[in-house]
Amino acid sequence: MTDAPITAFGPDFTFAFDDWITHPDGLGQVPADQHGQEVAVIGAGMAGVVTAYELMKLGLKPVIYESGKFGGRLRSETFEGTEDVIAELGGMRFPISSTGFYHYVDKLGVQSRPFPNPLSAAAGSTVIDLEGKPLYAESLDDLPALFREVADAYDQALEDGARFSDLQAAIGRRDANAVKEIWNPIVKGWDERSFYDFVAQSDAFRKLSFRHREVFGQVGFGTGGWDSDFPNSMLEILRVNALRLDDDQRYMVGGVESVPRGLWSHAPERIVHWPQGTTLEKLHSGAPLPGVVRIHRDGEGDFEVTDRWGRTKRYGAVVATCQSWLLTTAMDVDERLLSQDMWMALDRTRYMQSSKTFVMVDRPFWRDRDPQTNRETMSVTLTDRMTRGTYLFENGPDKPAVICLTYSWMSDALKMAPLPVEQRVDLALAALSKIYPGVDIGRHIIGNPITVSWENDPNFLGAFKGALPGHYRYNHRMYGHFMQDDMPAEQRGLFLAGDGISWTPAWVEGAVQTALNAVWGVMHHFGGQSHPSNPGPGEAYPQMGPIDLGD
Structure with a gap:
């Protein structure tokens, strides 16, 4: 372990998003002749609202579409x-x-x-009830030795299989090269391993009984049982562990929906083009537009976006933050806007109930x-x-x-x-x-x-992505889609965001980070650039982006 605070730095893309958005020089700029350009943002969850908020600060005009409830899965x-x-x-x-x-x-x-x-x-106290036998505890030490053995075995399995202490130490000190040196070989070796396979085949658990693995599945570590995740890729779980996503968690007083709703009505301290006091709420005259049913290109290369009541508007760029399946089940999206490899990745996304x-x-x-x-x-x-x-x-x-x-x-x-x-x-x-x-x-x-x-819920079709073994390449395609310079012209300008295309599905940080990737992509698409003193994710991606496993 390390004394340095662990943050969601990498491990796939070792870029400090928190430093980028707090830098005094800002995220960058778009040319003045692009100010006021409208950008369609599909979805009013955390990813959509963060995307819109940051694009507004750059002088663009985000137009949010929402087919269900404002806030998405922050409900x-x-x-x-x-x-x-x-x-x-x-x-x-x-x-x-x-x-x-x-x-x-x-x-x-x-x-x-x-x-x-x-x-x-x-919590104060916890009851663990397995096979009809409830156990009362106010700390781990109050439970039978078997539970400590399970916790210790998992810690040892991570140490043996992933150089876990070294990995967390590198993440804590934000040593991008050291993180990559440990993480990239793990990706190569573990892409096709399930969570259960990792547990069952680890030396630490093989010394113990099936009962230990059963208890681990039912009770797990941190927030509870993990047997529902046993079929998932072990890479998915290791990220949760390494980034401490299952530790030191907090609850938002008054409800977490107050965060996207707060950004909706918040006037940024620094804003370009728009007058001081401008908010997303004011730009939208109080409410998002209805849900999107169609996305195509017109004859001049702009995007035509049609909402559920038949209104069509034209945009120079679109950011889709909705669940990936909705692009095929709920919308008529021109297939030419994405590569067939990308459609494969989006359709193969597995959502958990x-x-x-x-x-x-x-x-x-x-x-x-x-x-x-x-x-x-x-x-x-x-x-x-x-x-x-x-x-x-x-x-x-x-x-x-x-x-x-x-x-x-x-x-x-x-x-x-x-x-x-x-x-x-x-x-x-x-x-x-x-x-x-x-x-x-x-x-x-x-x-x-x-x-x-x-x-x-027809707007979600599942709670969040749970990548299966062998899905790394799909995730790589989706996550890196904001880097569009090498794409054919007809595929540029449609950007993806949301925790479902992130490396950390089910965690709001993935929604925020992919939203910021999309902001950089839109800025670049309109001829803008990051501030020289504050390079963005697009500048860092060629060197520090996720490893490509090829075909």
Whole structure:
């Protein structure tokens, strides 16, 4: 390990995005004769709003299209009858290593607090329930030795297989060459390895029993069980570990949706072309345009973008931040705008299912302690039952609180997919009653429950990408698409962004970083350039970009 703070620096593209966006000389400039040029931005999630915000600062006019709810998968839903009691339906925990994202959080003054992850101080207590045997713990040391053996085995597997301490030390000191020296050989050797294969074949776990691997899948490390990710590429998981995305996570007070909404209405301190006080909200007269149904080129080379109500506008550039499948399932996109290799990569993207169900309760009753055992009444809970993860959120000792009754993935999420919200709550309460037989959760519930199944939402078709072994080349194509100088003219000007094309799917930092790549791409497309004292991702990419495995 290293004492230097770990941030989301690389490891595939070793570029300091946080330094680029905080540099006093700014991101760059576009020629004055391009000021006011309209750029279509498809999607009002974090990637779309960051793209639009930074393009506006450069003097361009972003035009955001949104087919669903503003905020994308940063979706904070308020319980009926309240102003600030919320359910985080999408992203809800944000590691402090996501320094690009926190740049905007801090700019907006959004407050955060530690997320109540299992075995964390914020949780207070944790119950791990496996095979009908609940275990109560307030720290890892309170659990049987088997759990420490599992944690130690995974740490050792990472050290043996990935020079993990050296890799994190290089990331911490932002030594781009050292990161590449360790990471690139791992990519070559691990592209076709699954997470489960890495665990099962590691010397550290082979010395242990199947039971150890089973517990690792059910309970995992950091935020909970990882068996839903066992089929995924090990590279996907190693990035999470190396960049500390599963550690030191925080919860946005008032809901994370306040970040994209805050940027929507925020007037930048420095802005070109537009008068001081200009905001995205003002440029849009208060609301984004409806969802896009068609993207083609006109006879003069501009993009024709048509929304769901038939209005067509022309643009010099387009940034698509939506889920990749929507470019073929929800829109008529001229195939010539992307190479067939790129279409292959976009269509082969694998999205993971996810389900959450929340209830509001009268108070954080779980903090009550049993007078005989001194244990809390209820705890953050990890289980092999269908609820999988149960999380507890409080707003003060005597204020309404929130329980995420069930947070599940893949097959566990699919069990919930066809069920109405009331039945989801009933099933979750039935499962939890077996773990807490003396606790009547139902009598504390107030208001109506809130639920989501991301795979059922036609604007998403899944929660986030989960790359399979062998998908590295697809990700390489999508991520590097903002570098367009070598592309045929008919393929230039359409840029991709969003966590789904990033190297860190499901983490908002990937959305921010790919948005900034797209900003550089649009700036370059319009004849602009980075400031000489602050080179951008396009200048760094030829030397520090992801390794190309070829065909």
